Amino acid sequence: YTALVKANAFSFNEAISLVSKRGKYMSEAAPPGTGKMVAVMNADRKVIEAACQEAAKTAYVAPANYNMPTQIVIGGEEAGVDKAVALLEEQGVRRMIPLQVSGPFHTELLAPAAERLQKDLAALSFNEPMLPVIGNTEAEVMEQHDIAALLERQVKSAVKWEDCVRKMIDMGIDTFVEIGPGKTLSKFIKKIDKSVTVLNVEDLKSFEQVKSALIAE
Numbered sequence: 001y002t003a004l005v006k007a008n009a010f011s012f013n014e015a016i017s018l019v020s021k022r023g024k025y026m027s028e029a030a031p032p033g034t035g036k037m038v039a040v041m042n043a044d045r046k047v048i049e050a051a052c053q054e055a056a057k058t059a060y061v062a063p064a065n066y067n068m069p070t071q072i073v074i075g076g077e078e079a080g081v082d083k084a085v086a087l088l089e090e091q092g093v094r095r096m097i098p099l100q101v102s103g104p105f106h107t108e109l110l111a112p113a114a115e116r117l118q119k120d121l122a123a124l125s126f127n128e129p130m131l132p133v134i135g136n137t138e139a140e141v142m143e144q145h146d147i148a149a150l151l152e153r154q155v156k157s158a159v160k161w162e163d164c165v166r167k168m169i170d171m172g173i174d175t176f177v178e179i180g181p182g183k184t185l186s187k188f189i190k191k192i193d194k195s196v197t198v199l200n201v202e203d204l205k206s207f208e209q210v211k212s213a214l215i216a217e
Contacts, residue, residue, distance in 0.1 A: 001151075007129035009147055014124060018151075021120055025113035026155065030103025037064060037075040037104055038085055041095035048072050048088065055083035064106040065159045068191040075104035106159050114155040121148040132171070139163035161185075165192045175217065177201060177210060 001015045040048050048063060052074055055061050061080030065073035074084055081104075085096055103109070128144045135142040135150045137157045142150055165176075165188070178185045178200040186198045197217075199210045 003131075003133045004129065004142075004147065007131040007133050009126050009129045009133070009142075009144070010124060018117070018120060018124075022113070022117055022155065025116045026105065026110055027102070029110050029113035029116075030105070032102045034102075035076055035104035035107070035109055036078050036081050037073055037099040037101050038081055039067075039071055039073045039097040039099055040088060040093060041097065042070050043072070043088060043091075043093045045072060047091060047093070048074065048084075051084045051087040051091070052076075052080075055080050055087055058083045060108060062107050063158050064104065066162045068162050068188040070191060071188075073099065075107045076109060077104075106155070106157060108156050110156040114152050117155055118148070118152045121151055124148070134164045134167055136160055136164050139167045161188060162192055165189055169193055169196060175199070175214075177214075 001019055004010060005012050005015045045063075045066070052061050052063060056076075059077040059080035061074055061076030061084045063072055064075035067073065074081060076084075088096065126144055126147045129142065129147075132141045134140065135146075135154070136159045137150055137153045139160045168176075173196070175197040176186070176189050176199070178189075178198070179202075181202050183200050183202075186200045189196065189198050197213075199213055201207045201210050
């Protein structure tokens with residue numbers, strides 16, 4: 001949403017309203033205790049996807065976040081996630097970390113929230129983005145006519161963060177700046193491609209450091 005505002009696809013005030021409603025819809029669609037999410041470490045993407053597909057015969061589960069080559073988060077109904085974890089353990093996956101989240105976000109269990117958000121998105125008119133914005137459901141540059149549908153899908157679809165970063169690198173991006181507390185995304189990016197420059201801003205000191213680094217480039 002921030003990127004789309006920067007690209008002038010819609011206004012800041014429109015974004016604030018959408019984000020507020022999106023959060024409300026998501027929390028109501030998946031109240032605390034609805035399903036679970038587990039980070040699967042050091043396992044091949046295809047192995048995880050196959051385990052989820054098999055486990056989904058028991059109860060819903062699917063990949064939710066493709067964060068980096070060594071971490072993919074799965075989410076869904078508790079029985080489905082537990083079955084996927086058991087199948088992965090049988091295949092030798094040793095490290096899986098249950099996440100302390102309030103619900104199985106970016107999965108089909110959030111479909112009711114996506115449907116409610118769609119009505120709000122339909123009431124907006126989107127401008128042609130002035131800058132390329134990579135949508136994290138497809139890891140492709142978002143086109144004006146697809147923005148509403150992609151924002152709707154983003155609520156209930158897997159976040160392809162690793163794919164987005166690789167797409168940007170393919171487009172010639174060699175410097176990334178993470179803005180916000182912590183360095184989680186910065187660490188993900190370095191795991192995806194060690195050759196790029198990764199900076200982060202979380203306070204005034206780091207802001208000055210990043211500004212100096214960017215000026216030096």
